Amino acid sequence: MLMKIGIFGGAFDPVHKGHAEICKKVVAEYGLDKLIVVPSYNPPHKRITGGSFLQRKKLLTAALADIPAEISDIEYNDKKNNFTFEVVAKIAGANLGCEPYYIVGGDALSGMPSWKNPERIFETAAIIAIDRPGYPDVVGTAARLRAEYGARVSISRIDAPDISSNKIRTLLELGDTAAAAGLLPDGVIELIVKDGMYRRFRRYLRFVRAASGDGLFGHVKRAVIAASEYNERAGLSSGKVFLSALLHDAAKEISFEAVGEDGGNTVYRVAETWLRRVDGASMGRGYYEKLRNSEYYAPSGTSKPVLHQFLGAEIAKKVLAVSDKAVIDAVRYHTTAKPGMTSLGKIVYLADKTEAERDYEGVDGLRRAARLDIDGAFWNSLERNYRYVSEKTADMTGLTREAYEYYSGRRSVNGG
Ligand SMILES: [Fe+2]
Ligand SMILES: [Fe+2]
Structure with missing residues (x-):
C-alpha cells in the first residue's frame, strides 16, 4: 500500500478551529497516514502582527496533537515563502513512492491556474478542495480543472462557515480573550496568552x-x-x-x-x-x-x-x-x-x-x-x-x- 500523505499549507496566524476541523476531517475521510502542515515563513504583510514561525508552529502542534500531523519546517529552513509547486515537490521527493494529496480551500481553488506552475502541482498531487457554505461554485471549478489540466480533484464538504484568523487577531488585540478562545482549538488560547502574542x-x-x-x-x-x-x-x-x-x-x-x-x-x-x-x-x-x-x-x-x-x-x-x-x-x-x-x-x-x-x-x-x-x-x-x-x-x-x-x-x- 502506498503511504497517503496530506499537505496543508497556510499562514496559521493563528491556527483556528476551522483549520483543525479540516485536518481531522481529511485524515479520516481519505485514510491519510500522515498530514504534513506547512506554515508559511512570513505570513503575508499587512497583518496586525504576525506570530513568529516558531510561535505559530507551537500553536499548531498543540492544536493537532490528536491526529497524525507533522508540522513542517520547510519554510523556516528555507527562510522564505516557497511556491506551492515547490512545497509539493519537496514533500513528494522526501517521501518517495508516497501518494500526496494537496488540500486547498474551495474559495482559492479557482485561482490555482494563476499560481506558479499549476500543472506541476496537479501532476504530483491529487487535490482535496474544501467546500463550505458561502464558497463560490467549487463543483464547477473542480470540473474545469479536471478537464483543462487532468487534475485529480475531489471535494470534501464541511457544514460550518470558515473562521477568520484576522478576526481572532483583532479580538486578541482588543484583550477579548474569551471571545477569541471560542474560535480556537483546545489548549491554544493558553499558549497565546502565555507568550503575549497579538498584543502589539x-x-x-x-x-x-x-x-x-x-x-x-x-x-x-x-x-x-x-x-x-x-x-x-x-x-x-x-x-x-x-x-x-x-x-x-x-x-x-x-x-x-x-x-x-x-x-x-x-x-x-x-x-x-x-x-x-x-x-x-x-x-x-x-x-x-x-x-x-x-x-x-x-x-x-x-x-x-x-x-x-x-x-x-x-x-x-x-x-x-x-x-x-x-x-x-x-x-x-x-x-x-x-x-x-x-x-x-x-x-x-x-x-x-x-x-x-x-x-x-x-x-x-x-x-x-x-x-x-x-x-x-x-x-x-x-x-x-x-x-x-x-x-x-x-x-x-x-x-x-x-x-x-x-x-x-x-x-x-x-x-x-
Ligand atoms: Fe466619534
Ligand atoms: Fe464613534
Whole structure:
C-alpha cells in the first residue's frame, strides 16, 4: 500500500478551529497516514502582527496533537515563502513512492491556474478542495480543472462557515480573550496568552479603556471589529485599521460644555483636567504641554459634538505619539468626513456608523456594502448623514457639506 500523505499549507496566524476541523476531517475521510502542515515563513504583510514561525508552529502542534500531523519546517529552513509547486515537490521527493494529496480551500481553488506552475502541482498531487457554505461554485471549478489540466480533484464538504484568523487577531488585540478562545482549538488560547502574542497595541488599548466609560468602550470595540471586517477585502494594513478605529473616539468623553468663545485655549484647559483624570501616569510627563503646544486644532465654529474628532487626532499625535498621518487623519474626520478621504478614513467612518449595535433603517445594507465596496458604501453613508444632519441641525459643520458636494460631483463626473 502506498503511504497517503496530506499537505496543508497556510499562514496559521493563528491556527483556528476551522483549520483543525479540516485536518481531522481529511485524515479520516481519505485514510491519510500522515498530514504534513506547512506554515508559511512570513505570513503575508499587512497583518496586525504576525506570530513568529516558531510561535505559530507551537500553536499548531498543540492544536493537532490528536491526529497524525507533522508540522513542517520547510519554510523556516528555507527562510522564505516557497511556491506551492515547490512545497509539493519537496514533500513528494522526501517521501518517495508516497501518494500526496494537496488540500486547498474551495474559495482559492479557482485561482490555482494563476499560481506558479499549476500543472506541476496537479501532476504530483491529487487535490482535496474544501467546500463550505458561502464558497463560490467549487463543483464547477473542480470540473474545469479536471478537464483543462487532468487534475485529480475531489471535494470534501464541511457544514460550518470558515473562521477568520484576522478576526481572532483583532479580538486578541482588543484583550477579548474569551471571545477569541471560542474560535480556537483546545489548549491554544493558553499558549497565546502565555507568550503575549497579538498584543502589539496594548498601550493604546490601556489609554482608551481609561478614557472611556463602559458604554463608549463597547462602541469602540465594536467599531474596531467592524473596521477589521470591512478591511478583509480592502486589504489595507490591518495595524493601521486597528489603531485608527481604536483611537477614533479617544476624546469623546471630554465634556466640551465648558468651552467658551476663546475656543482652543478653553479646550486645552478642559483636556488637561480630563487627561490627568484619565491616566496621566501611563503617558509620561509633559503630555499636556505637548498638547498645548500644538496648533489650534479645530476650524472655528466647529460644533461641540464634532470637537472630539479634532482633539482626538491631537491626542493620538501629541499624547500617544502616533506618527502615522493616515491614522491621525482617519481619527480627525471620522464624524464629519471631508473631501478626499483616504480608504482608511472611509473604513473608520463606516465602522463608526455601522458597528453591530447601530440600529437604523438601512444599516444592514450599509454593512453588506462595506464588506464588498468601501467607496460605494461610504458614499451611501455620507449621503444619508448629510441629509440627516441638514434636517436636524442648523449648524452642520462645513466639512460634511464640502464632502457631500465633492463626492456627489465626482459621482456625476463619473456618470453616477
Ligand atoms: Fe466619534
Ligand atoms: Fe464613534
